[in-house]
Amino acid sequence: MSFHKLSDETIFVDDSVFGFFGRSESEESFSNSRMIENEEDEDEDVDESKCFWEAQFQLLHATLTKSSSMESTIRRATKTALSATICVCQIPISGGCKDCLLKHVCDYLKNAGFNTAICKSKWRSSPDIPSGEHKYIDVMDTSSCKKGEVRVVIELNLRQEFQMGRASKEYNELIKRLPEIFVGKAERLKNLIKIICSSAKKCMKENKMHMGPWRKQTYMHAKWFGTYERTILVPxxxxxxxxxxxxxxxxxxxxxxxxxxxxxxxxxxxxxxxxxx
Ligand SMILES: [Zn+2]
Structure with missing residues (x-):
């Protein structure tokens, strides 16, 4: 459709309703020529964006496919624990509320011989991020003399922590590949945070949207690696x-x-x- 024809058509349309079509022919021609000028830049942007997302998918894949035997053992035990969850609250939630799930998994792992605890992190607000708190489980593994103490983090809602309402197709696709329940070494989780937070930043930039401070890497990092209290459950x-x-x-x-x-x-x-x- 030529712009000439478009402007012919707009003559019969009420400008107050379809204000978008109310631009003069000269305006249309101007933006049309600018569009052609910008085409090359846009191609570069598209290429750059494609490269970025491909790299993120690869990084995520590399981070998630590696697993030590210790991580796999704890993962299997967590899976077994979650296969029979119960909510012991006065008004039980089907599938278990977060507190009951944490306690149940922690109990199970403890009985299975792991040095496990419920961790509660709490952080103050800073110019960068708002205050907050978070609960999760960890296992301290001291079985390897060579590696010393290795901390394994268990996060029961990993995917949910990173979901965004109006995210791009690429970001949503990346989040879909995250495990719902994360069981892995602290270093692995730190890597994941880095990958997902830089993806969130890119996604918001591409969507020309402001990124909430609670989506920032510093904030996500504080959830699992900020100051925390470690409570060992007792029989x-x-x-x-x-x-x-x-x-x-x-x-x-x-x-x-x-x-x-x-x-x-x-x-x-x-x-x-x-x-x-
Ligand atoms: Zn409960």
């Missing part, structure tokens, strides 16, 4: 003993009282119940 039988000594709580430092009391009263439990890093 239910001990909880009675804990309440019996509750009068001593005021003398103890502010932390996870449940586990702290236990250590106080059961010194034979040689473990670090609360580890704030």
């Amino acid at each position: 239910a039988v001990f909880s009675l003993a804990v309440s019996a000594f509750s009068d001593q709580r005021s003398k103890l430092p502010k932390s996870s009282m449940l586990t702290f009391d236990l250590l106080h009263n059961f010194p034979s439990l040689h473990c670090t119940a609360v580890q704030v890093l």
